[in-house]
Amino acid sequence: MRKRFFIPIIITAAIFLLSLIGYITILFLGDYVIDEKKLIFHASSKIVDQNGEEVASLYTENRSPVSIGEVPDEVKHAFIAVEDKRFYEHHGIDFKSVSRAIYKDILAGGKVEGGSTITQQLAKNTFLTNDKTFLRKTKEVIIAINLERDYSKDKLLEMYLNQLYFGHGVYGIQAAANYYFNKDAKDLNVSEGAVLASIPKAPSTYSPILNPEKSRERRNVVLSMMNEQGYISSRETVRAQGSTLGLHVKEKSKNPWIDSYIDLVIKEAEDRYSISSEQLLQGGYTISVPLDVSIQKAAYTLMKEDAYFPGTDQKAEGSAVFIDNKTGGVVAALGGRDYLPKSYNRATAARQPGSTFKPLAVYGPALEEKLFKPYSLLEDKQLSYGGYAPKNYDGQYEGKVSMVDALTDSKNAPAVWTLNEIGIETAKPYVSRLGMNIPDEGLALALGGLEEGVSPLQLAGAYRTFANSGKYDKPYFIRKITDESGNVLYRHEDKPEKVFSKQTAWNMTRMLQEVVKSGTGKAGEFSGEIAGKTGSTTFTGKEGGTKDAWFAGYTPGVTGAVWMGYDKTDEAHYLKGGSSYPTRLFKDILKRSKQKTDTFKKPEGVKDLDRPIHLEDLESAEADYSFTPMGLITVSLKWHEQEDKRAEYRIYEKKNGKEALIKTVTGKGSYEIPYANIFSDVSYRIVPYNPQTKTEGKGTDFIKPKIFPSGH
Numbered sequence: 091m092r093k094r095f096f097i098p099i100i101i102t103a104a105i106f107l108l109s110l111i112g113y114i115t116i117l118f119l120g121d122y123v124i125d126e127k128k129l130i131f132h133a134s135s136k137i138v139d140q141n142g143e144e145v146a147s148l149y150t151e152n153r154s155p156v157s158i159g160e161v162p163d164e165v166k167h168a169f170i171a172v173e174d175k176r177f178y179e180h181h182g183i184d185f186k187s188v189s190r191a192i193y194k195d196i197l198a199g200g201k202v203e204g205g206s207t208i209t210q211q212l213a214k215n216t217f218l219t220n221d222k223t224f225l226r227k228t229k230e231v232i233i234a235i236n237l238e239r240d241y242s243k244d245k246l247l248e249m250y251l252n253q254l255y256f257g258h259g260v261y262g263i264q265a266a267a268n269y270y271f272n273k274d275a276k277d278l279n280v281s282e283g284a285v286l287a288s289i290p291k292a293p294s295t296y297s298p299i300l301n302p303e304k305s306r307e308r309r310n311v312v313l314s315m316m317n318e319q320g321y322i323s324s325r326e327t328v329r330a331q332g333s334t335l336g337l338h339v340k341e342k343s344k345n346p347w348i349d350s351y352i353d354l355v356i357k358e359a360e361d362r363y364s365i366s367s368e369q370l371l372q373g374g375y376t377i378s379v380p381l382d383v384s385i386q387k388a389a390y391t392l393m394k395e396d397a398y399f400p401g402t403d404q405k406a407e408g409s410a411v412f413i414d415n416k417t418g419g420v421v422a423a424l425g426g427r428d429y430l431p432k433s434y435n436r437a438t439a440a441r442q443p444g445s446t447f448k449p450l451a452v453y454g455p456a457l458e459e460k461l462f463k464p465y466s467l468l469e470d471k472q473l474s475y476g477g478y479a480p481k482n483y484d485g486q487y488e489g490k491v492s493m494v495d496a497l498t499d500s501k502n503a504p505a506v507w508t509l510n511e512i513g514i515e516t517a518k519p520y521v522s523r524l525g526m527n528i529p530d531e532g533l534a535l536a537l538g539g540l541e542e543g544v545s546p547l548q549l550a551g552a553y554r555t556f557a558n559s560g561k562y563d564k565p566y567f568i569r570k571i572t573d574e575s576g577n578v579l580y581r582h583e584d585k586p587e588k589v590f591s592k593q594t595a596w597n598m599t600r601m602l603q604e605v606v607k608s609g610t611g612k613a614g615e616f617s618g619e620i621a622g623k624t625g626s627t628t629f630t631g632k633e634g635g636t637k638d639a640w641f642a643g644y645t646p647g648v649t650g651a652v653w654m655g656y657d658k659t660d661e662a663h664y665l666k667g668g669s670s671y672p673t674r675l676f677k678d679i680l681k682r683s684k685q686k687t688d689t690f691k692k693p694e695g696v697k698d699l700d701r702p703i704h705l706e707d708l709e710s711a712e713a714d715y716s717f718t719p720m721g722l723i724t725v726s727l728k729w730h731e732q733e734d735k736r737a738e739y740r741i742y743e744k745k746n747g748k749e750a751l752i753k754t755v756t757g758k759g760s761y762e763i764p765y766a767n768i769f770s771d772v773s774y775r776i777v778p779y780n781p782q783t784k785t786e787g788k789g790t791d792f793i794k795p796k797i798f799p800s801g802h
Contacts, residue, residue: 127552135375137355139383140421146345146352148259148370156264158248160276165263165283167321168248169199172287172312174208175319177247181238183207183231209234213251215368256286257293258432270298272338280322281330298335300433306335336575340599347390350425350435351567353549355379357438358567363580365571374574379567380419385412385648388682389424398675399427399654401665406671408654409436410551410679411565415649418554418563418584422650423547434657440543441653444625444669445500445610446537446642449598452509452553453493455520457594459514462598464699465492465782468504475533480506493782494601494702498609502537509536523589524552524562538625546651553642554649555596556621559693560590571793592693599690600699602643611641618687620645622676625667629659635667641673645680646688652676703734705778705787713774713795715766725766725795728774731759745772746794754779768797778792 137146170177206214213233237246251410256266267275267287278286288296288308310331317327327716355377359365365373389410392398393431399406412422425435456462470491472481480502487503496504509517510533517535526544528535544552550564563586570581590598602621605611608626622643629635637659642651652672656663665671692698711729718724727741741753741761755761766772777789 095161111712135370135373135377137352137377137379137381139379139381140419140490141502142378143383145349145381145383147357148352148367152239154698155252155262156248156275158251160274161248161251161263162276164280164322165275165278165286166251167316167319168280168283168287168312169247169251170208171315171319171321171500172291173211174206175315175579175680177208178243180207181235183210183234206230207234207245208250209237212246212253213237215253222528228289249268254290255293256289257301259367260428261371270337270339275418279330279334280316281309281313282336284309284316285335287312298337299339302335307606309335345388346429349431350429350437351379351381351386351420351423352418353425353432353435354423354437355567359571362566362568363571365499365580375579376572376576378505378569378571380414380417380569381778382412382414382421384683384685385422385679385685386424389422392675392678392682393424393427398671398678400665400671401656402663402666405656405663406654406665407657408675409439409546410650410652410675411437411546412648412650412679413550413565414556415554415644415647416655418551418558418565419569419582419647420547420565420567420651423567436657438545438547440545441655442540442543443538443549443642444627444638444640445502445505445538446549446625446640447540447544447650448497448500448505448524448536449556449602449623450524451521451538452505452512452536453497453601454556454590454594454598455517456493456508456512457597458520458590459512459516462493462508464494464601467491467783467785468493468496468502469507470496470501471507472503473507473512475506478506479534480533481538489645493701496703497601497623498604500605500610505536506533509533511710520589523587524555525564526552531798538627546653549642549691550649550651553622553644553651555589555597556595556602557644557646557649558586558595559592560588560595561586562589563587591744593698595697596693596696600701603690606643610669611643611673613670614677616645616677616680616687617681618645618685619689620677620680621690622673624673625666629664631659631661632634632664634666636668639665639667639669639672641669641676643676645685646690647686648680650676650679652679700736700782703780703782705734705737705780706732707788708732708739708776708778709788709789711774711776711790711793713793715768715795715797722764723766723768725763725772725774727761727774727776729759729765729790732778736781738781739781740777740789742775742777742792743772743777745770749775766795 114520136144137148139145173198210230213230251263253262255261260266260269263286264275267273270286271278271282285298285305288305295301296305296308312328313327316322317324331340356367356370359370376429393408393410396404397410408427410422410424411420413419414421423437425437467490470488472479472487482501482503491501491504509740514531514533514535526548528540528542547565555562563584566582568582568589571579573579599621602623605620606622607621611622620643622641625640626636627638629637638653638655640651640653644650652675654672655665708729711727714726716726735757739755740751741755742794743750743752753761773790773792773794775790778787780787
């Protein structure tokens with residue numbers, strides 16, 4: 091009987107003792123893991139440009155701490171209702187909610203409901219990482235219990251509301267109220283409070299800007315939960331649920347010209363260095379970027395001008411990327427004409443590249459494989475390849491044309507013929523090594539007719555390879571990241587890969603210079619040297635309509651790509667002009683930013699490529715017999731000289747019905763044949779000759795020499 095009596099007492103005492111030890115341990119560990127400095131939300135990161143000048147402070151203007159007394163009760167209740175309905179009853183851990191969550195998880199066979207209190211969320215977001223380990227969860231519990239010991243419920247709720255992320259770079263309830271509704275937190279109504287309370291669960295999914303319908307549905311769920319928990323009446327619930335979202339978005343960016351660049355910096359921090367945007371905000375980092383403010387501002391300013399965008403209305407879009415040739419760092423990036431932070435960034439959006447793809451997917455590989463040379467003759471005929479029959483945009487075909495001229499005039503037929511000759515299996519690895527992994531396997535690859543397309547950033551990175559002696563390195567936005575103490579945490583490392591030889595890269599530069607000097611890229615003006623290629627895709631819905639217009643090219647200093655078009659092209663929204671518009675914009679950005687007007691320098695050990703020789707038709711010539719003092723008879727031939735002094739002239743003699751090449755003359759329009767027989771039936775023909783392509787132009791008919799020169 092005594093044993094039966096004492097055993098429960100002993101067990102109860104043991105449980106009490108263990109609980110006491112556990113509680114004391116939690117209190118002790120809480121003091122150890124809580125760093126109260128982290129509860130002061132002021133650590134922001136800064137971005138510095140290539141000159142070390144600060145150009146942006148990440149979202150500090152979007153966090154304005156507010157006291158709990160300035161937050162209306164209905165707004166506080168909205169967050170409590172959806173996040174932690176027993177907030178005022180528990181002491182950091184809601185064992186009822188945890189038990190319910192575990193029970194539902196077991197029934198569902200997976201995690202379906204969270205059990206974290208507001209205090210636990212504050213502990214996790216402020217002091218801990220997002221890893222899913224048991225140790226992290228244990229720390230979260232310890233910190234939550236100690237926070238409840240040291241701070242009042244109102245203070246905990248105040249800290250929680252001031253550190254929440256509300257999407258679009260906005261942190262804290264005050265900044266969120268200002269951003270979404272253009273008002274202070276103290277002026278929010280119940281519907282607006284419910285909208286904000288619905289966002290933190292999934293900021294992108296429930297963004298009232300990006301997904302208004304989902305935001306409205308989630309807001310109405312929050313309002314229903316407030317009604318169920320007695321915070322608002324049924325009448326108030328119905329009225330609030332029937333209202334609009336009431337957005338009045340206020341953009342507070344001081345530097346809209348840099349917003350799209352900043353977003354790409356943040357994305358690279360996440361993708362390459364696993365630093366989230368939240369960490370950037372709270373980490374106090376200094377992020378050094380290769381930004382050139384002059385190019386970025388020039389692109390931003392000129393993109394605003396409608397004259398560059400030949401759309402059916404004033405909503406045609408555009409994007410531009412420029413890269414430093416030497417370092418590979420992105421010196422400028424515009425994601426749109428009226429870009430909003432965290433929105434659709436067209437600098438990284440895939441579009442059809444059109445003829446800008448010819449140097450990358452066709453002519454570059456053809457030269458590198460030594461299957462063709464710059465002045466090799468390509469077939470310029472309308473041919474069919476298993477039903478695929480590409481056409482030249484002007485409907486003109488020359489039969490045969492040099493690679494230089496095919497590129498200069500952006501002819502489609504020779505490009506497809508060349509790709510067919512070298513083989514898609516030969517060309518595609520080059521495209522992949524240029525940073526563009528594309529699934530396409532057809533000959534339309536030659537003309538940039540891609541299934542998924544490529545982005546301006548990818549295209550600029552690929553073209554920089556030609557400017558960088560044939561070496562490709564993925565473009566980057568972050569040079570290095572340092573902490574508050576100046577310690578370098580991350581640094582960009584160059585990993586160049588040789589794609590083309592120096593000779594191929596230089597040949598391509600010379601060929602692309604010709605495009606700008608006399609071909610499709612000659613629109614606009616810039617006093618320095620540019621090598622580049624135009625591109626456009628046709629909108630079949632309207633005759634003469636264009637879907638995408640491009641210019642990609644480089645100077646000795648920078649490489650860039652400019653795209654313009656509509657996000658969605660249809661019969662009411664398309665470009666009425668082609669690639670001359672982005673070409674002109676590209677050059678004007680260079681001019682406005684005062685880029686150096688340098689000339690390209692030929693690398694050592696590389697053979698130069700001369701500009702193309704273009705022959706003129708030679709329709710007539712003169713042939714005369716003349717007498718010399720010695721009594722010798724000479725045939726004097728004269729003809730009109732070609733403008734290009736490098737042209738050669740082949741002289742053919744026809745005697746006794748047989749033709750023969752007797753001489754080739756360079757750089758002059760005359761030739762004398764001594765010891766002629768005045769009584770023979772000989773005649774002569776002069777034909778212009780191109781030594782680059784080894785082809786003849788149109789020459790004269792055979793003419794018989796006259797006994798007396800004209801004028802005698």
